[in-house]
Amino acid sequence: MSQQSGTPESPSPDAISSILVENRVFRPAPAASLGFTKWHIGSIEEYKALHAYSVDDPENFWREEAQNLAWFRPFDTVLEWHAPDAKWFVGGQTNACYNCVDRHVQAGHGDQTALIWEGEPLGPRTSHPVEGSRYAAEPEVKSLTYRDLQIATSKAANALKALGVKKGDVVTIYMPMVPELAVAILACTRIGAAHSVIFGGFAAHAISERVMDAHSRVIITADGGYRRGDVVPLLKNVEEALDQLTNQGHIVNHVLTLRRTAHEPPSKRFRTGEKRGATVLHWWHDAVDTASDACPCEPMDSEDMLFLLYTSGSTGKPKGIQHTTAGFLVHAQMTARLAFNLMPDAGQVFWCSADIGWVTGHTYVLYGILMNRVPTLMYEGAPNFPAIEGRPGAGDRFWDIIARHRVTQFYTAPTAIRTFMKWGDDLPARHDLSSLRVLGTVGEPINPEAWIWYHTHIGRTRCPIVDTYWQTETGGHVCTPLPRAIPTKPGSCTLPMLGIDAAVVNERGEEMPPNKGGLFCIRKPWPGMLRGVYGNRERFVSNYWGRLKDPKTGMPWYFSADGSRRDQDGYFWVMGRVDDVIKVSGHLLGTMEVESALVSHPAVAEAAVVGVPHEIKGNAICAFVSLKTHWLKAHKREPDAALRAELTAHVAHEVGALAKPDQIRFADGLPKTRSGKIMRRLLRDVANGVEKITQDTTTLEDFSVVAKLRESDEE
Numbered sequence: 001m002s003q004q005s006g007t008p009e010s011p012s013p014d015a016i017s018s019i020l021v022e023n024r025v026f027r028p029a030p031a032a033s034l035g036f037t038k039w040h041i042g043s044i045e046e047y048k049a050l051h052a053y054s055v056d057d058p059e060n061f062w063r064e065e066a067q068n069l070a071w072f073r074p075f076d077t078v079l080e081w082h083a084p085d086a087k088w089f090v091g092g093q094t095n096a097c098y099n100c101v102d103r104h105v106q107a108g109h110g111d112q113t114a115l116i117w118e119g120e121p122l123g124p125r126t127s128h129p130v131e132g133s134r135y136a137a138e139p140e141v142k143s144l145t146y147r148d149l150q151i152a153t154s155k156a157a158n159a160l161k162a163l164g165v166k167k168g169d170v171v172t173i174y175m176p177m178v179p180e181l182a183v184a185i186l187a188c189t190r191i192g193a194a195h196s197v198i199f200g201g202f203a204a205h206a207i208s209e210r211v212m213d214a215h216s217r218v219i220i221t222a223d224g225g226y227r228r229g230d231v232v233p234l235l236k237n238v239e240e241a242l243d244q245l246t247n248q249g250h251i252v253n254h255v256l257t258l259r260r261t262a263h264e265p266p267s268k269r270f271r272t273g274e275k276r277g278a279t280v281l282h283w284w285h286d287a288v289d290t291a292s293d294a295c296p297c298e299p300m301d302s303e304d305m306l307f308l309l310y311t312s313g314s315t316g317k318p319k320g321i322q323h324t325t326a327g328f329l330v331h332a333q334m335t336a337r338l339a340f341n342l343m344p345d346a347g348q349v350f351w352c353s354a355d356i357g358w359v360t361g362h363t364y365v366l367y368g369i370l371m372n373r374v375p376t377l378m379y380e381g382a383p384n385f386p387a388i389e390g391r392p393g394a395g396d397r398f399w400d401i402i403a404r405h406r407v408t409q410f411y412t413a414p415t416a417i418r419t420f421m422k423w424g425d426d427l428p429a430r431h432d433l434s435s436l437r438v439l440g441t442v443g444e445p446i447n448p449e450a451w452i453w454y455h456t457h458i459g460r461t462r463c464p465i466v467d468t469y470w471q472t473e474t475g476g477h478v479c480t481p482l483p484r485a486i487p488t489k490p491g492s493c494t495l496p497m498l499g500i501d502a503a504v505v506n507e508r509g510e511e512m513p514p515n516k517g518g519l520f521c522i523r524k525p526w527p528g529m530l531r532g533v534y535g536n537r538e539r540f541v542s543n544y545w546g547r548l549k550d551p552k553t554g555m556p557w558y559f560s561a562d563g564s565r566r567d568q569d570g571y572f573w574v575m576g577r578v579d580d581v582i583k584v585s586g587h588l589l590g591t592m593e594v595e596s597a598l599v600s601h602p603a604v605a606e607a608a609v610v611g612v613p614h615e616i617k618g619n620a621i622c623a624f625v626s627l628k629t630h631w632l633k634a635h636k637r638e639p640d641a642a643l644r645a646e647l648t649a650h651v652a653h654e655v656g657a658l659a660k661p662d663q664i665r666f667a668d669g670l671p672k673t674r675s676g677k678i679m680r681r682l683l684r685d686v687a688n689g690v691e692k693i694t695q696d697t698t699t700l701e702d703f704s705v706v707a708k709l710r711e712s713d714e715e
């Protein structure tokens, strides 16, 4: 797929290679050779014994794990399970911000670094120059200690209180990757408000939809964010969302805005206290910087809501996945510690390149890492800013960051790795990556070629790779190698996390024999599991608990919507979603969301969206669109490139640039079964070029013939 063949020239010394690519097994080097003093779990035997204990006696296992949190009040009961409703650590009280920040200050670690942040722009904004950069101008870097975070979150919490935010309210956060984003999130938890973070790549409609669903009355945003040298106009998107919300009768009381880019001329800026419709606008520097820095952490019941995070479903609106306090924290703390072998006071610097707008950023930029008292690195921008001279689009910023900050654990997505492969092996080769000890991947299945490249060119064949499989709904890892303990196979997320009773089963709940594909399920509750879909009980029950059950007891099992197989060693190989959601560049998108955006354009009668494999993005979006002929006539338009561009821009405006179709194919009508269901499988085949329907498909595709041929096997 690129200049690079993908096969390591000289495999790792302890790699056991066999003739079959899928059978390559990698055993990591001993702790000392990687710079660790020890491993939390040091052998496969130890893992197996612990895993068996954790699923045979979950209550005792999780009771012991929960001792890693600081509790205001100890819990009485580990678990109350009335499937599908779980209550974990009942009777206990704790607080997320306290566990991430205050407890470390109180234990005497207030001066340790909690968060290292690097901004995207280079040059005059620099506050703390760093050594060893190849850039002529230094990037802006900030480092916050636990005490800094305690002060900052207290001030922000008091500012939120002054805006009327109370325990139990949902605060919407739509910000760039700046330290204030971490502060805003933790400030909410400090006072017991739940946060609902919306990824900065989403557009106005996606914001208003989520704000409305969450009944959120306060939004925290920024004027803009930097991305690949451009400014993303966040406040403008929020203002557009406010108009949509007002039209629908939902009032947002306050918008708190950080000044990050100052790209608007002063004439366009507002003054704190000014109103837009019924909404009062505030600048962060007026409201937060002047607030008191004393604000105790609110004691929260274990099952009080910690956050909502919206994720795409196969039908209708995005789902507000609900996580609660203690269970999520226990799961995040444990999985972060074990999968990355996190240890405080051991010179570690952890970097997860995910945006905090996705669950990976929630659990493994913030909560899981801060609780383990390991510095977490946040980078604001793109990997290809600045671009390499003479090689437009390519960049080595990530490797530069790893080298300058001496990152020890690095966690990224397969789509990013495939992009780096394309940019060339020489880019990482220019940098000193010797600080790295563990590499992680997440978000979609990683193809062995990308795994080997990551292992060879980033891990320099030394570092174990943890391919972590999980979901927004699971809160944290559910299947992952543990470095040192679990030998890895490129493309497999290997074995279940402690406490996770994972299986691959058929529709009747029977376990599949080795190497036979089936449905990925979890048979016992775990603390990090979702507690609901906000405001939609039916969707919670039917999406996750309605399909699989224990054939013996009839007890519902959790279904992840992923297909998977287990090999002869019990290793899981996730094959991808079995529902109508697609992963594009690691971002989950419902085909419905893109389809609804398309049909909201006046030219479109019907739309169907399918995913097609894409060598960098994992999947690309292919949209089949049938047009309103009367509209075309009335507006003197043709189904041409200009209309395609217009529809693409329309989707970007409605959902966000991440949802732009890669291909738009016009069709006379969409192929449907007799019962009126769109024949997606046929469309997928057509999009993949399996089915040649007409000799010439330059403009309109005619599905009538193939549709008839295929009708019987679709129904």
Ligand code: WTA
Residues within 6 Å of the ligand: 311, 358, 359, 360, 441, 442, 443, 444, 445, 446, 467, 468, 469, 470, 471, 472, 473, 493, 560, 561, 562, 574, 576, 577, 583, 586, 587, 588
């Ligand atoms: C996919 C991201 C294979 C899977 C944390 C899942 C993966 C969806 C992996 C959840 C992996 C995530 N191997 N597939 N290591 N990690 N997935 O909610 O299809 O954005 O259902 O959470 O990503 O995506 P989400």
